[in-house]
Amino acid sequence: GIQVEQSPPDLILQEGANSTLRCNFSDSVNNLQWFHQNPWGQLINLFYIPSGTKQNGRLSATTVATERYSLLYISSSQTTDSGVYFCAPKRSGAGSYQLTFGKGTKLSVIP
Amino acid sequence: DSGVTQTPKHLITATGQRVTLRCSPRSGDLSVYWYQQSLDQGLQFLIQYYNGEERAKGNILERFSAQQFPDLHSELNLSSLELGDSALYFCASSVNGRGGNTIYFGEGSWLTVV
Numbered sequence: 185g186i187q188v189e190q191s192p193p194d195l196i197l198q199e200g201a202n203s204t205l206r207c208n209f210s211d212s213v214n215n216l217q218w219f220h221q222n223p224w225g226q227l228i229n230l231f232y233i234p235s236g237t238k239q240n241g242r243l244s245a246t247t248v249a250t251e252r253y254s255l256l257y258i259s260s261s262q263t264t265d266s267g268v269y270f271c272a273p274k275r276s277g278a279g280s281y282q283l284t285f286g287k288g289t290k291l292s293v294i295p
Numbered sequence: 296d297s298g299v300t301q302t303p304k305h306l307i308t309a310t311g312q313r314v315t316l317r318c319s320p321r322s323g324d325l326s327v328y329w330y331q332q333s334l335d336q337g338l339q340f341l342i343q344y345y346n347g348e349e350r351a352k353g354n355i356l357e358r359f360s361a362q363q364f365p366d367l368h369s370e371l372n373l374s375s376l377e378l379g380d381s382a383l384y385f386c387a388s389s390v391n392g393r394g395g396n397t398i399y400f401g402e403g404s405w406l407t408v409v
Contacts, residue, residue, distance in 0.1 A: 214395045225383055225403055229297065232397040270338065274394045281351045281394040282328055285338035 186211045186275040188286035196292045197261050205256040205289045207271030215274035216247050217283060218256050222267045230256070230269075261293045298322065299401035301386050307407045313374040316404045320367055320388030326350070327369040328389075328398065329361055333382040344369055345392030376408045 187210035197203055209216075218230040231238050231245040233254065238245055242261075247254040254273075258265055268290050272283035298321035308314055320327050329341040331354075340353035344363035355361075358376075363369045373380060387400045 215398070217398065219400070225405070227385060227400040227403070229397065229399060234395075272338075276395075281326075281343055281392060282340045282353065283394065283398055284340070285330075287337055 186213070186273060186280075186284050188271060188273060188284055190269075190271055190286035190289050192289060193287065194290045194292075196294065199261060199263060199293055199295050201261050201293075202257070202259045203261060203291070205258070205269055205271075205291075207254040207256075207273075207286060209252050209254075209271075209273045211252075211273075211275045212277070213249060213252075213273040214276035215283065216249075216254055217272050218245055218254070219270045219272065220265075220267050221270060221288070227270070234273075258291075261291075263293045263295055266291055266293045297399040297401060299386055299388050299399050301384075301401035301404050303404055304402065305405045305407075307409060308376060310376055310378060310408055312376050312408075313372065314376065314406065316371040316373070316384055316386075316406075318369045318371070318386030318388075318401060320369070320386075321399055324388035324390050324399075325367065326389045326392040326394075327363055327367070328387040329355075329369070329371050330385040330387065330400075331382045332385065332403075333379075338385075341371070343392070350392050373406070378408050381406060381408045 268288040300319040341355040343351040
């Protein structure tokens with residue numbers, strides 16, 4: 185199956201700082217989603233981004249499918265941004281129907 | 296709110312028992328996925344159904360089974376439970392079965408086996 189590597193595994197930020205999270209994947213994809221898992225365990229959809237760039241408030245994401253990576257940008261971080269961020273691509277092609285999750289980046293934003 | 300509903304939210308049961316987790320997909324979604332999140336294995340795909348039929352199978356144990364009913368809700372049955380089955384179980388849904396559209400996750404069912 186597709187291999188997914190997320191970096192860094194852990195990140196500690198001061199409130200107000202910016203950060204970039206990276207996701208590398210091993211195959212061509214036709215779906216890639218970023219999620220935020222909050223401290224209560226909820227998985228919150230951030231972006232559906234198999235290619236291109238999207239922005240939603242302080243968050244933006246870019247996927248360069250030809251080079252097999254995706255980036256999640258968090259600007260002006262807030263304590264509520266703390267949690268684990270997952271990248272989950274889906275390999276394109278026959279026989280692949282589900283997302284494969286990376287191990288996540290654990291973000292801690294301190295006041 | 297993703298529109299995917301899972302029940303129960305929390306469940307504590309003893310080893311050797313059997314439990315059923317229930318999932319209602321978003322309105323209009325035909326595909327349902329089940330995932331298991333444990334501390335040591337991360338988020339693992341278990342099984343997918345599309346319009347009542349099994350579409351894909353992942354790391355699902357033989358003690359576990361699932362089905363999707365005509366009204367499109369799904370149930371995940373876990374039997375002969377072991378301590379290691381303690382995990383957060385997610386259901387997700389999407390409009391089609393090919394996975395190329397946004398897949399929405401429910402809030403999960405926390406299972407504790409004691």
